[in-house]
Amino acid sequence: MTKPTLYPESGFSRLRIDLAYDGSNYFGWARQSDQRSVQEGIESALSKIARVNIETVVAGRTDAGVHATGQVIHADVPESLESEDLLYKLNRILDEDIRIMKIEKAPAAFHARFSALRRHYNYKILDNNAILSPLNRFDVAPWYKALEIDLMNQASSLVIGKHDFAAFSKFREGATTLRTLEKFSWHRDTHGYLIAELVADAFCYSMVRSLVGAAVCVGDQRFAPEWMKSVLLKKERVSDSLVFPARGLTLIRVDYPDDAQLLLAAAQNLALEVGDLAIAGDE
Amino acid sequence: MTKPTLYPESGFSRLRIDLAYDGSNYFGWARQSDQRSVQEGIESALSKIARVNIETVVAGRTDAGVHATGQVIHADVPESLESEDLLYKLNRILDEDIRIMKIEKAPAAFHARFSALRRHYNYKILDNNAILSPLNRFDVAPWYKALEIDLMNQASSLVIGKHDFAAFSKFREGATTLRTLEKFSWHRDTHGYLIAELVADAFCYSMVRSLVGAAVCVGDQRFAPEWMKSVLLKKERVSDSLVFPARGLTLIRVDYPDDAQLLLAAAQNLALEVGDLAIAGDE
Numbered sequence: 001m002t003k004p005t006l007y008p009e010s011g012f013s014r015l016r017i018d019l020a021y022d023g024s025n026y027f028g029w030a031r032q033s034d035q036r037s038v039q040e041g042i043e044s045a046l047s048k049i050a051r052v053n054i055e056t057v058v059a060g061r062t063d064a065g066v067h068a069t070g071q072v073i074h075a076d077v078p079e080s081l082e083s084e085d086l087l088y089k090l091n092r093i094l095d096e097d098i099r100i101m102k103i104e105k106a107p108a109a110f111h112a113r114f115s116a117l118r119r120h121y122n123y124k125i126l127d128n129n130a131i132l133s134p135l136n137r138f139d140v141a142p143w144y145k146a147l148e149i150d151l152m153n154q155a156s157s158l159v160i161g162k163h164d165f166a167a168f169s170k171f172r173e174g175a176t177t178l179r180t181l182e183k184f185s186w187h188r189d190t191h192g193y194l195i196a197e198l199v200a201d202a203f204c205y206s207m208v209r210s211l212v213g214a215a216v217c218v219g220d221q222r223f224a225p226e227w228m229k230s231v232l233l234k235k236e237r238v239s240d241s242l243v244f245p246a247r248g249l250t251l252i253r254v255d256y257p258d259d260a261q262l263l264l265a266a267a268q269n270l271a272l273e274v275g276d277l278a279i280a281g282d283e
Numbered sequence: 284m285t286k287p288t289l290y291p292e293s294g295f296s297r298l299r300i301d302l303a304y305d306g307s308n309y310f311g312w313a314r315q316s317d318q319r320s321v322q323e324g325i326e327s328a329l330s331k332i333a334r335v336n337i338e339t340v341v342a343g344r345t346d347a348g349v350h351a352t353g354q355v356i357h358a359d360v361p362e363s364l365e366s367e368d369l370l371y372k373l374n375r376i377l378d379e380d381i382r383i384m385k386i387e388k389a390p391a392a393f394h395a396r397f398s399a400l401r402r403h404y405n406y407k408i409l410d411n412n413a414i415l416s417p418l419n420r421f422d423v424a425p426w427y428k429a430l431e432i433d434l435m436n437q438a439s440s441l442v443i444g445k446h447d448f449a450a451f452s453k454f455r456e457g458a459t460t461l462r463t464l465e466k467f468s469w470h471r472d473t474h475g476y477l478i479a480e481l482v483a484d485a486f487c488y489s490m491v492r493s494l495v496g497a498a499v500c501v502g503d504q505r506f507a508p509e510w511m512k513s514v515l516l517k518k519e520r521v522s523d524s525l526v527f528p529a530r531g532l533t534l535i536r537v538d539y540p541d542d543a544q545l546l547l548a549a550a551q552n553l554a555l556e557v558g559d560l561a562i563a564g565d566e
Contacts, residue, residue: 020418097420099414099415131374131382131384135305135422137379250418
C-alpha cells in the first residue's frame, strides 16, 4: 500500500498527471464506499497496471457532478512503471468519461494540492429559457430568465479580493473560509452561453456555485449589484436554494510555481492550513 | 388513432417540428418494440398532450446511435392543440437528450419525407490517436492514425454526382441505391476535429458511414484516391469492417422547397419511389 507522503519514497517516482472528466455520472472526485468516484476509477486503473496499490493526491476535490478539463493529481509509482505507454494503458482501462491528458515525471517537491497557487473554474449558464442542445447539455445549467451580464459583472467585481467567504460557503467544521478571489467575471460566448470565470488560491465547499447563484439574483434583477457585497460582509450563509447546480461547473486549470518555488509554495500553503482542517481546492 | 396521411384530415392541422437529439442512448429514430427510439419518445409525448394517438413522419430515419441537430418531422394534430405552449410542454415531458427546437403550422402539402429536397449530414473524426475530450465525446469517432485531409478530399470529390451507390450501401430488399451526392468534402475545425460534410437528395442505408470509411482508407494511405471511384463503379458492397461507427454521424439539416413547390417536390419524390420500397433519407 503506497500512502501519499510529502515526498516519494525510495524506489518510487512522483508523476504529475493531468486529466479531464465528465462528472455527470460520478459522485465527485473523492473515493466513497459504494459510489462511483473519479478517484476510485483512476486509482484502480493505476494499481492494476502497477500491480501495487497506488493512491493519488488531487488539486481540486470536485463535488458530485462537477466536471474538469484541467484537473491535476500526483501519484508515486514504482520507478519501473515510468513508461511512454502508461497514458495509453490508463486510457484503455478507464471509462471514456475520464481521460488522462498528460503524464510527466514531477520533481520530488511537487505536491498536486499543497504546491498549487490557484485554481480556475468556469461556470456555464444558458439563460432566457433557451433550448439546451442535446449534444452539449452536460456542462451547462439552464436558467429561465434573461440575465443582464453588465449587472452581473458589477456585482461580481465587488467580491474580488481577500475576504472571509463564509456567506458563500457551505459550513464545514474547522475549515477556513478566508480566500483570495482573483477573478470573477462574466462573458457571453459565440453560442450564446453565459460563462463565469473564477480564479482563487482555493475555493471553499460550494463557493463557486454560491457566488454564481448570487450573481444570477443580480442578473435577473431581484437585487441590485451592491447586495452582493452586503451578503459577503454579513457573513451569514446564503440560502441553499440559491446555490447553482453542479452540472454547469468545470475545473479548467490549476497553476503551479516554477520547480524552484515548489517547496516554498507548499510550505506557505501548509502553514495556512495549520489548525485548519480545510481541504484546499474543494468545490 | 391518427395514421399519417398525405394531407391532414378534417379538424387536424399539420405541424412541422424541428428537433435535435443525442442519439447515443437510442436505437435510432424508428419505433421498435422493447427498444428506446426517438420516434416513440416524441409520439408518446405528443399523444399525451393531445390525448389522442399522434403519429409522425420523419425526414431522415436515423440509425441507432446517430445524432441530429436539424431533424424535421411532421405530425397532424387536432386543431385545438395549436398553441404557443406546445413546444415547452413537449420539452418538459421529453428526456433532455431530445429537444424540440421549433414548431410551426405547415401547409397541408408539406410532407417531412416526400417534400424534402436534400439532407445534410456531418461526420466528425478525431484522428492520430488524439485524446477525446470527455465533455465532447458523444458525436466523434476516434481514429488511431493521422489522416491526410487533401487525399480524402481528392477521393471524396470522385464520387460526387448521380451514381448507383450500391457499393456504399447496406443491401435492403427493393431499395434503390441511385442517389445524387451533391457535396462530400472534409475540413479540420479549430479544435482539430476532422469534419466531413455530405449533402444528397437522400442517403441509402449506412451510405454516409461507408463513404466515410472509404475516405479514411485513402486518408491513412492504404489506397490511392482513385480507388474510391473504382469501388463505386464495381458496385460490389464494401466490407462491413470499413463502415464507420454511428457515433460520429449527425443529421444537420433538411432542405425543403418554397411552399408553392411543395406539391411538385412530393410528386417527384413519390414517382421515384414507385416500385421502390426505399425509405428516403435512411442512414
